[in-house]
Amino acid sequence: MTTAALPPAAPAEPAASTATHAGLAPATARRLATAERVLYGAGGVLTAVGPQTDVAGLHVAVLAAGAGAIGVLWRRTRTGGAGLLLACTRALPLLGLSGTYAAALIAPGYSWWETVAPVAVAAAAGLAAPMTRAAGISRAIENLPAVVEAPVQQDAGDYLSGVRVLWTAAAVTNGTDLTALHQPDPNRPAFAAVILAAPGEAVSSRLDTRAVAAVFDVPEAAVTLTSIPGSGPGRLALLVDPARAEEQAALDQDPVRLWWGQKVSGPGGAAPGMNLAAYRIEAEEGRATFRVEAAEDVELVLPRRKLARALGIEDPDLLMIGAAGLSGAVITIYRDHPLIHVREATAEDLTMREDGTIALGLRHDGRPARMPLYDTDLGGLTDLFVGAPGSGKSVALLHVITAERLSGIVSIVADAQGGMSLPEAKGRVYAFGAGLAEFGATLAGACALADYREQISTANGWGSFALGDPWALVNISLDEINRVIANDAEAPDDFKAWVVAMITRAQLTFRKLGMGIRYAGQSVHLEDLGDAEKIRANAKQGSVWLGRVNSTMTKRLASDMTSGEVEITPIPRHFGGGGDAEVEAAWNGEEAPTGPVTAGVAWHICGGIPALMRVWLAVKENRTYPNLIRLMESAVMPVLTPAEDAAFRAGYAEALPLAMDLLAGGDGSGGADGHQEHDGEAGAVAVRIPRPAVKAKPANxxxxxxxxxxxxxxxxxxxxxxxxxxxxxxxxxxxxxxxxxxxxxxxxxxxxxxxxxxxxxxxxxx
The missing domain is CATH 1.10.10.10 (Winged helix-like DNA-binding domain superfamily/Winged helix DNA-binding domain)
Known part of the structure; x- marks a missing residue:
């Protein structure tokens, strides 16, 4: 590509320009250095042998050469500057050899140093090649004054003036003018301008990128023509950047980009229109990272399994989509699964930061997987934790509950499995309801607590919650909820309806009262939780932890909680279980090798954006997790204020017999009468704790x-x-x-x- 017609760009700084003047051509420098080293070798031999001879003429010539060098240096000291530096560089070998020669003449007899010293001086001079290097420095310095003398502003003006001359001389530009002509980057041969047509006329359609490229003798790809917002067709913005065309040509020949275009972004690829913006290959770390940008006319869609298939990755779990926005994403391909090894949590990991988040584990790229426990704008949050047995759901919940205690958050936990799911939490959280009846009573106590906070807030004119002023954040974890409200749950329909009614109420009021709620189970269908749309909206503000579940549940929660740009695939039971190992083993009549179990690996969805992560390692000893217990007990257990405590316990006490009656097949009349009033702390507001109306939930x-x-x-x-x-x-x-x-x-x-x-x-x- 040629840019000969364009005048050369003006340099921004004279000092920077000197770097472009070569001292000597490489071949010339090598030839001069070889000849110079031969001379130094001969001089070293002469200096070692000459003093031992009686040739007076030789002695006089060597000593005169040394005296002459000293005289030249003396004259150079008067002018100083670069000339003195070059003279010293050239004179050092001659002075060293002549000085050694003179010392040998003066010393009586013969000594070993008279041979060693000349050889050493000659060898050092040969390595340095000072004459050749001085020649290169001299050549560079000779070019320096012309650059320094050229005024920078005048050069820039000459460059743009030359551009204007080329424009005026071209026939195709007749009737137009270049205005607002400037050079965006003084170090780059490029310029921008506005093409201005004659008054009342439009810029000719013949003046396209091809025509402009011909005017300046540059590649067509170097020219950009765009309309100007707010202006009519009489003005066009012009950018001419020849270097950009060369850079783009280099990118187009990049083998990685060619491979990506063929396999992914091109027609028939796995994700047409998903262009490769940048990439880096880190061989030592065993990964390659790609930044993808969707073309302007397509939506960002990244089908994970199709991408893995197209790129020749046998195990799709080795292809991670780490982040996705409206138009771009980061894709990482790993040699080995990055989540096989994680460490145990520390108190720092599980202590809530100012932004309300904790580090629940690690993302595939080594960054912390941050989960919000609280939102400074919204207040309490809604979370969903879903995972089959052995998926690590209970361990994930236990880390969250530990984080709540370390962060001063009041934890209320209800375990419908009789306390077997989270035994470590019993006695280490503010309230722990174990069993179906206790599950319902705990939720009722939380509703009573919300009633109390709502009455106080209304009386004081508060429209939102402030952390610690005057109450602590309260998070309610409802574990194994599928045992309560699922279609095949053992609980009677009236009990389900009562629980669902309280859940619906929680979604409407808990958030702005500083109370978060977390639903956890082996399978959670939003429709079973009552107000599915409200829960779906609230959960998108909080977190969804989607561990290993069946394919149908994965698809359903993925469609509920994400916008669909990133494909969420089911998590296999073992690392390496998502590839073709089983097919290969079946073909060879062997058993497929299995890697470690994927317990703790999950899709963590925050704000509709999914990321693959793994919860911190938890080592079990004697059927419990001692490290998490130690972390919990290292902090004082947060509790409610006395008035709040009275409201919660009154609600729990009233609801427990009602729950037991409903579970026994009754209609709730066996429990205490509703609408009782319980006085809080001395002089506090009376807390009205209604019994939720029991109405059989219609079959879905x-x-x-x-x-x-x-x-x-x-x-x-x-x-x-x-x-x-x-x-x-x-x-x-x-x-x-x-x-x-x-x-x-x-x-x-x-x-x-x-x-x-x-x-x-x-x-x-x-």
């Missing part, structure tokens, strides 16, 4: 379908008719079809034929 759509299908095989239209689809009060026909598909994915119904559905276990004999 999936349960209704299962009831209808109990009669046997039915077609879609028959199922819709039986459910009153598209009738007043009935479901939508599309909702029925979606529910049927969900039941089929969950393995609860079968398809005996096209458009036909039957309950699980149905046989043709039926």
């Amino acid at each position: 759509l999936e349960a209704q379908i299962l009831t209808v299908l109990a009669a046997g095989v039915m077609r879609n239209r028959d199922i819709r008719a039986a459910l009153g689809a598209d009738t007043p009060g009935g479901p939508k026909a599309g909702s029925v079809d979606n529910a049927l598909s969900a039941l089929f994915d969950a393995g609860k119904v079968i398809k005996p034929g096209h458009g036909k559905w039957a309950p699980l276990g149905w046989t043709p004999e039926d």
Whole structure:
């Protein structure tokens, strides 16, 4: 590519320009240095042998040469500057050899140093090659005055003046002028300007990038023409940057970029339009990181498994999408899984920072996986923790509960599994409800606490919560909630309805009263929690911890909690279990090797953005986790104020017999009468603790379908008719079809034929 027609760019600083003047060509410098070293070798031999001879003429010549060098240096001292430096550089070998020669003549007899000293001086001079180096310095200095003498401003003016001359001389630019002409970077041969047409006329369409490139004899890629906001067609912004075209050409030939374009971003690739903006390959760390930018006309979509397949990665778990925004993302490919090894948590990791977050574990790229316990603007948060047995859900919850105690947060925990899920928390948190009845009573006590805070806030005119003024943050963790409200839960419908009513109330009021709520279970369907839309919206402000669950649950929560730019894939049970190892083993008739279990690995979703992470290591001893217990007990347990404590305990005491009656099949009348008033601390406001109305929760759509299908095989239209689809009060026909598909994915119904559905276990004999 040539830019000969453009005048050379003016340098910004004279000193910087001197670096561009070479002293000597490399080949010339090598030849001169060789000749110089031969002369020094001969001089060393002469200096070692000459003093031992009786050749008077030789003695006089050597001593005269030394005296002449001293005389030249004396004259140079009068002028100083660079000339003196160069003279000294050249004179050192001659002075060293002549001085050694004179010393040998004066010394009587012969001594070993008379041979060693000349050889040493000659060898040192040969290594330094001072004459050659001085020549290079001299050549560079000779070019310096011309650059220094050239005024910088005049050079810049000459450059832009030359640009204007080329524009005026071109026929295609007739009738236009270059205005606002300037050089954005004085060190770069590029300029910007505004093309101005004659008054009342538009810039000719013939004046395109090709025509402008011809005017300045630059590649077409070096020219950019854009309209000016707020101006009409009589003005165009122009940028000419020849170096940019060369840089782009170099990028286009980059083998990594060519590979990416072929496999990913090009037509037929795994993610068309997902262009490679930058990359770095870190061989020692065993990873390659790619920054991806979506083209302007496409949305950011990164299908993880398709990308792994296209890039030849056998195990898709080795491809991580670390961050994703509206148009860009960072993708990392690892040689080995980065989350196999994590350390144990420290008190610093689990202590809440000013931004309300803790480090729950590590992300795949080594950064802390930060989880918010509190939001300075929103107050309390809603979290979801979902994971199958062995996925590490309980350990993750235990780290969070430990963090709450270290951070001065009041923890209220309810474990529907009778306390077996979180035994370490018992006695180490403010309240711990173990069992189904206690689960409901604990949640009721939290609602009573919210009532108290709401009354005090209303009386004082407070519209929001302030951390520690006057109350501490309270977080309620409801573990194994699927045992309470799921379709197949053992709890009666009236008990479920009561719990769901309190959950709905919590979503409406807890946040601004400084109370967060966390739902945890082996499977959590938002529809089962009551106000699904409210929980979905609130959980997007908090956190979703999605551990190893089945594929259907992964897809459902992923669609609920993310915007879909990043594909969330199920987490395998073992590291390395997501690739082709099983296929290879089956082909060879062998057992597939398994890596360590993936307990603690999860998709952590904050603000709709997912990232793969792993919870800190927890070492179990005697069926408990001593390090987490030690961390919890290292801090004083946060508690409620006396008035708050009275409200919570009164609510719990009232709700416990009600819960037990509901679980026994009663209607709640066996419990204490509702609407009792409990006085708080002396003189405090009376706390009204209502008993939630108990009303059997209507069966959801999936349960209704299962009831209808109990009669046997039915077609879609028959199922819709039986459910009153598209009738007043009935479901939508599309909702029925979606529910049927969900039941089929969950393995609860079968398809005996096209458009036909039957309950699980149905046989043709039926």
